[in-house]
Amino acid sequence: AQSVAQPEDQVNVAEGNPLTVKCTYSVSGNPYLFWYVQYPNRGLQFLLKYITGDNLVKGSYGFEAEFNKSQTSFHLKKPSALVSDSALYFCAVRDTGNTPLVFGKGTRLSVIA
């Protein structure tokens, strides 16, 4: 069965600095990887996905993620953090076949002015 791990409960970064939110996964086949963001009292919003192709994926709001097959990782990055990026970030993975999307436990990002 597929699984995903977000090793950090909380990431703090100063505004203007680069940010990284970590994600590792486990699947039996080829992974379908996603990042979502959740602001307080809102539903999740899609940021970006990796299905196939270039390992560096660019998404919404200046975010990008790098797929690393050997390390089974899909870390979320942004070159310059904004205070408005402060939110809860979820990594998710699904396997091929009739399998559900499995979410990580979430990482709370706090960008300090």
Place this chain on the structure above:
Amino acid sequence: DTAVSQTPKYLVTQMGNDKSIKCEQNLGHDTMYWYKQDSKKFLKIMFSYNNKELIINETVPNRFSPKSPDKAHLNLHINSLELGDSAVYFCASSRSSYNEQFFGPGTRLTVL
């Protein structure tokens, strides 16, 4: 226009009651989902429907029954509510099960 909408936004009820949450999407998507987010923000899939057919039913008590009258709607009915059912329930939709999902705003259910 709201892409995925849910009603009600808040639901407060007594143990043992029966309640329903409605979900509608206007994106023309084929696949719809129900998720439960607990107080620790852990998100878990409950059900997935594709073209009105149930395709995923994760170990959810049979007190929970999804109903899809058409491709644009997926409602969730809960019988005999328990304290542990208190959570935020999210509806979502996607073009297919391999595409990104669009989430509704959530329904906060509180069982007293």
